[in-house]
Every structure is written in structure tokens, then in C-alpha cells.
Amino acid sequence: MGNSQSGLSRRSFMGSVGAGSLVLGVGLSSGASATETKPIDVSTVTTPVTDVEKLPNAYYLSNVRLETGFVEEKKAWLDAPVVTHTNTELKTLRIADGKIAEILDAKAEVPAGAAAFDAQGQLLLPTFRDMHIHLDKTFYGGPWEATLPTQHGRADRVAQERDLLPKLLPSAEERTAAMIRLMHSHGTTVCRTHCNVDPVSKLGNLEHLKASLDRFKDTLESKIIIFPQHGLLASDSVSLMREALKSGGVSYVGGVDPTSFDHALEKSVDTTVQLAIDFNVGIDVHIHEARETAIPAFNRIMDHMEKNKQLQGNVTFSHAYSLAELSKEELNDIATRMKALGVTLASAVPLGKGSMPLRELHEAGIEIICGTDSVMDWWNSFGNCDILQKANEIARLQYRSTEYDISRTLGYATGFVTPLNDKGEQAWPKAGDDASFNLLPASCSAEAVARLPARNAVFHKGKLAYGAVSKAA
Numbered sequence: 057m058g059n060s061q062s063g064l065s066r067r068s069f070m071g072s073v074g075a076g077s078l079v080l081g082v083g084l085s086s087g088a089s090a091t092e093t094k095p096i097d098v099s100t101v102t103t104p105v106t107d108v109e110k111l112p113n114a115y116y117l118s119n120v121r122l123e124t125g126f127v128e129e130k131k132a133w134l135d136a137p138v139v140t141h142t143n144t145e146l147k148t149l150r151i152a153d154g155k156i157a158e159i160l161d162a163k164a165e166v167p168a169g170a171a172a173f174d175a176q177g178q179l180l181l182p183t184f185r186d187m188h189i190h191l192d193k194t195f196y197g198g199p200w201e202a203t204l205p206t207q208h209g210r211a212d213r214v215a216q217e218r219d220l221l222p223k224l225l226p227s228a229e230e231r232t233a234a235m236i237r238l239m240h241s242h243g244t245t246v247c248r249t250h251c252n253v254d255p256v257s258k259l260g261n262l263e264h265l266k267a268s269l270d271r272f273k274d275t276l277e278s279k280i281i282i283f284p285q286h287g288l289l290a291s292d293s294v295s296l297m298r299e300a301l302k303s304g305g306v307s308y309v310g311g312v313d314p315t316s317f318d319h320a321l322e323k324s325v326d327t328t329v330q331l332a333i334d335f336n337v338g339i340d341v342h343i344h345e346a347r348e349t350a351i352p353a354f355n356r357i358m359d360h361m362e363k364n365k366q367l368q369g370n371v372t373f374s375h376a377y378s379l380a381e382l383s384k385e386e387l388n389d390i391a392t393r394m395k396a397l398g399v400t401l402a403s404a405v406p407l408g409k410g411s412m413p414l415r416e417l418h419e420a421g422i423e424i425i426c427g428t429d430s431v432m433d434w435w436n437s438f439g440n441c442d443i444l445q446k447a448n449e450i451a452r453l454q455y456r457s458t459e460y461d462i463s464r465t466l467g468y469a470t471g472f473v474t475p476l477n478d479k480g481e482q483a484w485p486k487a488g489d490d491a492s493f494n495l496l497p498a499s500c501s502a503e504a505v506a507r508l509p510a511r512n513a514v515f516h517k518g519k520l521a522y523g524a525v526s527k528a529a
């Protein structure tokens with residue numbers, strides 16, 4: 057599976073980079089040296105030379121392309137100068153103990169005998185973060201299955217799930233591993249994953265998920281949300297949730313639609329909050345309901361947050377489609393409260409459901425995190441674990457297709473760690489940062505978001521999670 061993925065990525069990359077290289081030369085209009093304007097040689101970029109086992113603890117990575125600032129130009133038809141391109145420079149990184157120990161000039165001498173690799177002019181971007189995914193549930197890694205039609209909405213889906221879960225449990229760990237490899241191939245090394253806790257699989261999915269995550273602990277930083285998919289109260293899952301929390305390794309109590317699943321908004325919210333308080337963990341709840349019940353649920357959670365300070369900054373509303381139903385004033389009111397209490401919004405960037413006000417909420421200071429959610433399972437046939445594609449979708453839905461605007465949307469994939477800040481100042485990487493990053497055949501962040509090139513080498517804390525880099529000549 058990894059090989060075919062790599063083959064596909066390479067083909068799409070080969071198809072797009074020729075044009076990208078041309079833009080690269082033109083784009084570096086000011087202050088670019090001869091080496092910086094050299095186009096990427098696509099015939100050598102993906103040469104597989106090393107892998108996870110071979111990468112040492114300390115090494116040099118040369119010819120890394122870092123963004124250094126925006127190019128502004130005055131155009132005849134515009135009143136003010138605009139950002140037209142992004143400047144970059146080639147640098148050498150010294151990696152040691154999982155960190156970017158030093159950022160050196162491109163021509164810096166690499167000590168004799170030191171391990172050295174060549175990024176071949178590829179762009180360095182921060183690692184991607186999938187902050188809402190269900191790694192415990194997928195058909196991926198097994199035969200293709202499309203979702204089945206339903207007659208009674210999600211009740212049918214849950215009935216199907218009750219039937220499927222025991223059948224899939226024996227292969228759960230391997231299917232999770234397949235999904236993690238897929239995430240890695242798209243540049244993600246940080247995730248927050250939901251995990252079913254329900255009367256059918258009980259803690260089985262959680263045990264398999266933990267085992268799979270443990271296998272990837274060197275290349276994936278993860279947090280687990282326990283998720284009562286069949287309804288916390290409706291499926292009588294409270295004691296199972298307590299058991300799951302007692303088992304350790306859980307960071308958040310999950311939940312789903314207190315009114316439409318549990319038919320008890322107040323009791324469902326209060327029980328969820330109590331679980332989080334009792335075990336001193338956060339909350340991350342799916343609320344897909346319409347505004348009539350969703351907004352009261354959000355406000356009840358926030359009432360609890362006001363009284364219980366340990367929850368402040370540790371609560372996430374997932375999906376929250378109802379926010380798209382609000383007027384500007386109503387959105388502003390709830391956003392102000394969310395911001396004051398440190399509520400995060402997680403979104404899988406729904407297409408065709410009315411545009412979620414992600415940009416407005418981000419600009420209002422709400423922490424926005426993105427995820428790929430259900431991937432190739434019985435809830436959703438689609439999905440590919442590519443969080444950069446989510447940034448691309450947000451860019452297309454809510455931003456202009458300009459160099460500046462597209463470059464800003466990279467943040468939705470990286471937890472808003474971006475090479476340049478909004479003013480165009482260099483913000484990442486800095487010496488001392490984790491060596492968690494991607495190498496891509498792109499000239500700048502905007503091109504990466506717009507063209508979704510292959511992630512040719514994916515690093516997590518200095519280790520290669522996916523792809524390859526060439527040995528330095």
C-alpha cells in the first residue's frame with residue numbers, strides 16, 4: 057500500500073513540478089543568489105537513499121529551502137503594492153537529538169565524517185497536524201467498501217456499526233497502522249484521534265488503538281479522545297468511559313449530540329463534564345445538531361467552564377455546523393465567549409454544507425484545528441488523511457487565490473506554525489525547534505497549498521517518518 061501511494065504521489069508531483077520550477081526562477085526576483093534560482097531537478101528529488109533505520113541521531117541537511125519574506129510589487133491597475141511572490145533562501149540545517157540545532161548558511165562547511173543529506177532545494181514546511189480523525193475505525197487496509205444507504209439517518213449507521221465492530225476488531229490494529237502510514241505519506245506526524253467506547257467493542261478498539269500508536273511512537277505524536285459513538289447515556293456507556301479513563305493514556309472525554317443521541321441535553325453535557333473533571337482531562341465533543349439544540353449545548357458546556365477553571369483552554373467543539381447558521385452578531389457573541397474561555401473549534405472543513413465561518417473565527421482569535429475525521433469507513437467513503445488538502449479547501453472556500461492569502465491558509469494544516477508571519481517576517485524554523493517538518497517540491501507555502509505536491513520526505517523529531525532524502529555528494 058505504501059508503495060502504490062508513493063507511486064501515485066510521484067506521478068502527480070512529476071506532473072506539476074515542471075511548471076513550479078519555472079515559477080521558482082521568476083518568483084525570486086529580489087535578493088536571490090544564483091543557487092537560489094536554480095530550478096529543482098525533478099529527476100533526482102525522490103531518489104530513495106535512506107530510510108528510518110539509516111537516519112542517525114545527528115546529521116546535516118543541506119539545500120533546504122526556507123521562506124524569508126514576501127515580494128511586494130506595485131501593479132498599474134492597483135492603488136497599493138501587493139504581495140506577488142515569496143522570497144526563499146537555501147540553508148543547511150544541523151539536526152541533533154530530534155531538534156533543529158542550528159540553521160547554517162548554505163555554504164557552511166559540513167565537518168568531515170559527519171552524516172549529511174541533501175534536500176535538493178525542496179521547500180521545508182512545518183509538520184502537519186490532523187486534529188480530528190477516527191484512527192480506530194476504517195475499511196482502509198482491507199477490501200474497498202462504500203457506505204451503505206440509510207433510511208433512518210444515523211440510527212441506521214449505528215446499527216450497522218454494531219454489526220461491523222466485532223468483525224473488524226481482530227484487524228483493528230493493522231488497519232490503524234495502515235492509516236498512520238497514509239497520514240505520514242501526506243506529511244502528518246501530529247494527531248488527535250477519537251476512539252470508540254461503546255457496549256459492542258467495549259474497550260477493544262481502545263486497546264488496539266493504543267497498541268498501534270505505540271508502534272509509531274517515534275514518528276507520531278498523538279492524543280486520544282474516548283468517544284461514546286452510540287450515545288453516552290443512550291447506550292449506557294458511562295461506566296465504560298470511566299473504565300477507559302482509568303486505563304490511562306486518554307487526553308479527552310468525547311461526546312456526541314446530547315439532544316439527538318441522548319435526548320437529554322443537560323444530563324448528557326453534565327455527565328461528560330463530570331467525567332473530564334474526575335479524571336482531570338479535556339473535552340472534545342462532536343456536536344452536529346442544528347442551532348436550536350447545539351447553541352444551548354455549547355453554552356451549557358461554557359457555563360461549566362466558567363465554574364471549573366481546569367477546563368478553560370481544554371475544551372474543543374468538533375464540527376459545530378450550527379455556527380454557520382448564526383447571524384454576524386450572534387456569531388460574534390458566541391465567539392467572544394469561546395475566546396474568553398479558550399474553546400477550540402475542530403473542523404473537517406465540510407464541503408457543500410454552507411461554509412463554516414472558519415476564517416471569521418480564526419480572525420476573531422479562536423483556535424481552529426482541522427482534521428480529516430472519518431476516513432474510508434462506514435460513515436464516509438471518502439477521505440485520504442491529507443490535511444494539506446484541507447488547507448487547500450479552506451483557501452478555495454474562504455480566501456482569495458492570491459500569493460498572500462493562500463500562504464496564510466497553510467496554518468490550518470500546521471497549527472498556525474508558518475514559515476512567515478502575517479507581516480512577512482520569518483517565524484519558523486528557529487534553532488531549538490523540533491525537527492518535525494516536510495520536504496516538498498514547491499517554491500513556497502502558497503504553491504504547496506495550491507498544488508498539493510508530494511511530501512517527499514517527512515520528518516518527526518529528526519526521524520524520517522516517510523519518504524527519502526539523498527545522501528549529500
Ligand SMILES: [Zn+2]
Binds near residue numbers: 342
Ligand atoms: Zn469525528
